[in-house]
Amino acid sequence: MKFGEQLRTSVIREYQWYYIDYDGLKAQLKTDTSPSTDGGKGKRVEWTTENEEEFITTLYLELEKVHTKQRVKANEIGRRIAASEREVTEVVARLDNQGPVTAEGHSDAPTEEEFMLLEEDLSDIIADVHDLAKFVQLNYTGFQKIIKKHDKQTGWHLKPAFATQLKAKPFFTDNYDADIVKLSKLYDIVRTRGNPVKGDSAAGGSQASFIRNTTKYWVHPDNITELKLIILKHLPVLVFNAGKEFDKEDSAITSIYYDNPESWDLYEGRLKKTEGAEAIRLRWYGGMATETIFVERKTHREDWTGEKSVKARFAMKEKNVNAYMKGELLPPAIFEKARKDGKKPEKVIAEDERLAKEIQYSVLKKGYVPVCRSFYNRTAFQLPADARVRISLDTELTMVREDNMDGRKRSGNNWRRMDIGIDWPFSQLPSEDVERFPYAVLEVKLQTQSGQEPPGWVRELISSHLVEAVPKFSKFIHGTATLFPTRINLLPFWMPQMDVDIRKPVTHHFGIRRPGQSANSSTSDDDQDDESDDEDGHEFGHASQDSTVRDDNSEETVRHMLEARNVLEQQDLRRRAQMSTGNTLDDEEQIANRPLTDAYVIYESDDEDGPNDLEEARRVGGWPYYSSLLRHEARAVRDNTAKFVKKLVARPDISMDNAIQNRLGQTVTERMFKAPKGKKIHVPVRVEPKVYFAAERTFLGWLEFSIYIGTIAVTLLNFDAKLNSMSFVAAGAFTLVAVASLLYSVAIYLYRAQAIRERKAVQYHDSWGPSVLCGCVFIAILLNGWFELKERRIV
Structure with a gap:
């Protein structure tokens, strides 16, 4: 279906009067058609300055309406979370300070009913966050499309000017991470009835090496918030510093990958998954001021060896990294202070020192230098001190060149470049130096040596429409392949799929439900885009992501705000006048209250003529009607033929690692692609x-x-x-x-x-x-x- 129809059928009842008036804006773009002398289809009247001013005024009023509703609802959610936090704190305090049971059987301990009410309240807030995220995403897509349609049909370029307005009203920039962290903590306390799992908040961060089986998935930006809210109901958000207020910097992770730019040994080894293939990287958590740098080595092991792939690492001070990587600082000197302090066992220090010697030898012997940086914000879900199930979601993934090739000094003699930090999306970098990944990356990590099967909700999650399985995906491989197109000729198998929309129809109900809601209903329908354009994800530029810009006090802005308020009041009066005195729902409320069905249709491009255009041509009659009817029937035949051909040529895909696939019950599909000229696509082959x-x-x-x-x-x-x-x-x-x-x-x-x-x-x-x-x-x-x-x- 078209986006306008999708917008109407995805309406959430609470927001039904605050969505962008997409149909009204689209109708404003249609100017009258002048009659033709020969009876044919006439030409449209030229778009005038008066038309443009009227359209801009309406568009800005719609933006003000959406922005106002988003801010009001976001503030309301913040107040509700604060109120729930006070209630949970009070209940937990009573639980900790409960006295003995009196002779009458009374006690100050909270009852099960109180915990149930708190859980229902938190579930309702979670559903509100989900609905607000869907509301924002659908309206942002609507503004993208109407601006694109305006520029295409009128020839007037409104996109740059509207991007400036979006800076002043950035309703789409909130990612709700801070709210999710708070909700996760509160929900975990209530779900465990005041006894959350205790343990090391680092949850493995202090371990030198650990073994996991990992499967990876891509997540479309439209589904990120919903996915986080679903996971936090089962696993708490892993917070490394529970005593500190959440800051966006806390979730930032940056890694510098090393390789030999002449032979690309590490790249090809990791791509081909040869026995003993290594990846060497330097990683830090947080901003550029972080003093602790982790030197890591990932080693791939084939299953037939009886060993598991392992990641080993040790920590060192940032000021010593250059000397260590150049061979000027030897490993014994790095761990000299640790031996004197005696805080770590001698066996652990000896293992770290041996690892440091091996990495330093490899770097110096094989000529490894920094080639690629990866940056992302990670939200990890895991029970403290229990690594059997760990789920992490990496958003805003970006790869940046770190090399000094092609005559440019990026990092110079330093081990990393200093002209960027964690200021995503790194707008100051030239396009050839940066690769912004369009999806989030979900990793499901299981410690299978314990012999336990993954929980049922994990199986349901990875088989849902929210994720797309991409086995063996690697940030290092993808970044190297995209940032060095003239030097890399062997590409990973997922590269041709980057231009394919990964959003899928809803195969079964899986999502956020409010307390007391039936199993076959949801807070909202899923939304998808009707045009797979490359620029849709960044339609108004990266500068619009800055949410710190606020409204100015200019006379024009005040006038728009007053007009928007009048429009909202008029809409509210119309709504009240249309509603009946009883409990009967009107047409739009019935649409909003309609439960989800299993069927899901991805809507088509708005540029095509639809039923409304055909009806308009029918009223005109003559040749315009017959030509419109002919085009309509031709498109129907084309679509049916395309569907039939797709069914004939459908092929099963290669599957991921058999052990992980069987355990998770996941199947993977594949499309046939042709490698670019001069390139080869490497398909992973299991060899024992x-x-x-x-x-x-x-x-x-x-x-x-x-x-x-x-x-x-x-x-x-x-x-x-x-x-x-x-x-x-x-x-x-x-x-x-x-x-x-x-x-x-x-x-x-x-x-x-x-x-x-x-x-x-x-x-x-x-x-x-x-x-x-x-x-x-x-x-x-x-x-x-x-x-x-x-x-x-x-x-």
Whole structure:
């Protein structure tokens, strides 16, 4: 369906009078059509200055309406969270200070009913946050589309000027992370009835190495807030410093990746997943002023080795990083103070020192230098001190070049460039130095050595429409492949999918529900865009993300605000006049209150003629009606044909790691893509020692049957008492078949062995060879029987 129709069917009842008037704005863009002298379709009247002023006035009033509602609701949610926080604190205090039960059976301890009411209240706030995020996202998409339609139809460029207005009213910039952290803490206290799980808030941050099985997913920006709210109902947000008020800087994570820019050993090793492939990076948490830098090495291990892939790291001061990476500071000096303090066991210090020596040797020996930086804000969900299930969501993912190649000094002699920090989206960088990833990355990490299956809600989450599985996705691989297009010729398999919209239809109900809501209803429908344009995600530029800009006191702004207030009052009066005195809902309320269905239609482009245009042409009549009808029917035939062709060419995809796939119940789909000119797409292939043995056994099997056929030929030739031409021809034919079978088996074996060594995704099964071989053996048996019967004069 079109965006206008999607907007109408996605209305949330509370916000139904505050959405952008998309249909009204679109109607303003349609000027009258002048009549044609020859009876054909007339030309539209030219867009005038008066039309532009009227459209801008209406557009700014709509922006004021949406912005006002968003700010009012956001403030209301903030007050409700504060009130709930006071109530939870009071209940927990009573729980901690409860006295003995009196003779009458009275106690100051909170009851189960109080906890249930608190949980319902928090669930209702969570649903409000979800609805507000959907409201904001849908209106922002509406403004994007109406501005794009305006510039296209009128030829007047309004986009830059409107971007300035959005800076003054940035209703779409709130990500609600601070609210989510507070809600997570309160909900965890209430859900556990005042006894949340205690433990190390770092939850593994102090561990030198740990083993996990990780699966990765892409999340569209429209679904990020909803996904966070769903997860926090099951796992609390992991806060590293619980005694400090949440700051956006707390979630920032930055990593500097190293590689040899001549051979790209680390890139290709991680891409091909060869045994022992390494990734070396320097990571810090927070802003650029952080003094602690973690030096990490990730090592890939094949399953057949009996070992697991592991990440090992040690910490050092930022002031020592340059000397360490250049070999001027040796590892024993780094850990000298730790040995004197005696806070860590000697065994742990020795392991860290050995790791430091190995990383330093690799960097100096193989010429590794900084090549790529990754930045993102991470929201982690995990029970403290319990790493069996850990879910992290990385948003605002950005990759930045750190090299000094192509004659530009980015980091210079330093280990990292200093012209950027955590000031996403890094607008000061040139486009060739930065890659802004369009999706968030969800990682589901399980410690499978404990032998426990993942919870059911995790299975339901990863099979929902909110995520898109991308096994083996790597920030380092993606950043290197995109930032060095002239130097990297082997691309990861997900690169061609970057231009494909990952949003999916709702296959089953999974989302935020209010307390007491039925299982087949939700707070709102899901929203999707009707045009997959590359610039849609950043329609008004990165500068519009700055939410610190506020309204000025100019006379023009005040006038718009007064007009917006009058419009809101008039709309409210119309709403009250239209509503009946009873409980009957009007048409729009019925649409807003309608439950979700399993069917979901992704709406089409608004640029196409719709039913309204056809009806308008019907009223005009004549050739305009027949031409519109012809276009309408042609589009219907085209769409139906396209759907039929897609069903015919649909193919199953390669799957992710079998163990993880079976445990999570996740299936992955694949599309066929063609690599860009001069590039190759690497498809991950699982290679174990038993694969070589299987190829060898297959070759030996072919060799055995070749010998059998050759034996039959020799028997026919040498053991016939009366050799005739018929038996001689049969023996010669089977000798040729035996030799051809032997040569075929050798060629197949060499081809497969080479493909296995190079980890190529080729067709390893043989569709025709076994059938032909069995047919030859069957013919040999028939001929042998026929010769025997003829010899005995039976035939």
